[in-house]
Amino acid sequence: MEFPIVLAVLALLVLLTGLVVALGGRRGSARVQTRRHGELEGRPVALHTLSNALGLTAQVSEFGATLVSVRVPDRQGVIAxxxxGHDDFRGYVEQNPYLGSTIGRYANRIADGRFTIDGRTFQVARNNHxxxxxxxxxxxxxxxxSSQPVREGNAAxxxxxxxxxxxxxxxPGTLTVHVTYLVPADRNEVRLRFEATTDAxxxxxxxxxxxxxxxxxxxxLDHRLELFADRFIPVSESLIxxxxxxxxxxxxxxxxxPHTVGERIGAAHPQLVRARGYDHxxxxxxxxTTRLAARMTEPGSGRTLEVLTDAPGLQFYSGNFLDGTIKARWHKPYGFRQGFCLEPGLFPDSPNxxxxxxxxxxxxxLRPGEKYAMEMVYRFGVAQENRLRLNTHLNRGWDSKECFSSVCR
Incomplete structure (x- = not known):
């Protein structure tokens, strides 16, 4: 009689172990789902949804290698x-003012659209004043x-x-560019890696x-910014x-x-006047090394955004040219200073x-045989004074006992 009992106990242990593994895999996993975003000139365009079990969802489109959406919890665990961004694919094609896009070949401004390499001067488009x-x-x-799903460690x-x-x-030159977006299982963050090579x-x-x-x-304007830099780059009247x-x-x-964005944005500083706010x-x-460059906190929701990068520069833009003409996900268009950007990269007009x-x-x-590389991270959480534990009402079938953001640790 003892042998069947032993078998039963072993079977129960196997069942419990499988259940723990299954729950742990569900709790600790990140995943990618792909569907059609739209079509351009007869070519289908894919939309990838990256998510983890901590409440973060990010969407990436093949059009412009664009970060279409990020949804994260607030201090109450409410995801928003x-x-x-735009409601549909056509919005990105017809009137996208770089919302979430990958920018290049040269992000930011180049004076008069002109630069010189090895004694040869090149003229590119003068598309902004x-x-x-x-x-x-x-x-x-x-x-x-083009795109393909990837997995690196616990990140999808x-x-x-x-x-x-x-x-x-x-x-000049043929430029081959790769952009990788990753969402890890154990942090509410979106990691980006940019790579490029050229033949000239x-x-x-x-x-x-x-x-x-x-x-x-x-x-x-009520968002509170910390930006860890001792110097900034002044601009001319033409924002160069x-x-x-x-x-x-x-x-x-x-x-x-920390200061709120709106605290000093109306000051009579000539740089603020020229740019109609912050665009520096x-x-x-x-x-x-990849290090913390900036932290933005929204007091009402408690949400925080940290930007980490290995780039030498970070552009802070306070949405000064959002003018109410951009159709939005909201019930009305995006208006003046209703969004901000924190963009890692080289300094503007650096070639000149x-x-x-x-x-x-x-x-x-960039020259043949060299590799361009830059990393950045958008890390989300809640303000430390409002530490949270992610609750079961996220309706993902598990009960977290851990803080969902590295900010809380």
Missing amino acids: EVTL GQHLHGGVAGLDRRVW GVRLTYVSPAGEEDY PTLCNLTNHAFFNLAGGGEI ATGERAPVEGTPFDFRR AYDLGLGR QPAFHRAGYPSGV
Whole structure:
């Protein structure tokens, strides 16, 4: 009689072990789902949904390698959209002002659309008030990329590829670009990795242009910013970098201690007047390790966004040119200062600024045999004073006993 009892006990142990493994796998997993986003010139465009069990969902489109959506919990565990975007695919094709797009070949501005490599001067599009902006009329944000789901460790994601032929937007060289988006199982963050190679000397400066609103709507002036930089890059009347790396000390550009976005945005500082608010790069230094560059906190929801990067610069843009003409997910168009951007990358107009080069900062020139690489992370959580435990009402079939954000640890 003892032998059947032993078998029964063993069977029960196997069943319980399987149940624990199944629950643990469900609790600790990240996944990718793919569906059709739309069609452009007869070519289907895929939309990938990346998610984990902690409440984060991100969507990435093959059109422009675009971060279409990010949804995360607030201090009550309520999940909401925190990026600006369009309701459907046609919105991105017809009127996308870089909402969530991959930007290049050269992100930010180039003075007069002109640069010189090895003694040869190139003229690219002057698509923004006489200056070159974000790769031109049809930069990487307007292209359909190829994609494939990937898995790295406990993270699930998608790797997108685009080959920009020589002469596209009048840039020299064929540029092969890869962008990888990853969502890990154990953190509410979206990791981005940019890589590029070329067959001839060219420019390369890539970034992501996501607009965020951590409240899910309304102005972003009450958002509280910390930006860990001692210097910023002043701009001319035409918003071109002057070549100076100016101290933030004693100016409205000092966010080394937290300030709301709106606290000093109306100050009579000439740089704020020129840009109609904040639209400036910050100097993060020359260290190549991925480190915390900025933290934004929205007091009402408690949501936080941390941006980590290994880039030398970070552009802070306070949505000064959102003018109510962009159709939105909301019931009305996106208006003035209803979204912000934190964009890692090289300094604006770096190819034409020898002062940056003398200080050791990259010019943006990429040559055959070299590899462009940049990493950035969007890390979401809740403010430390409002520590949360993710509750079962997320309706994902498990009961978390752990804080869902690294900010809470």
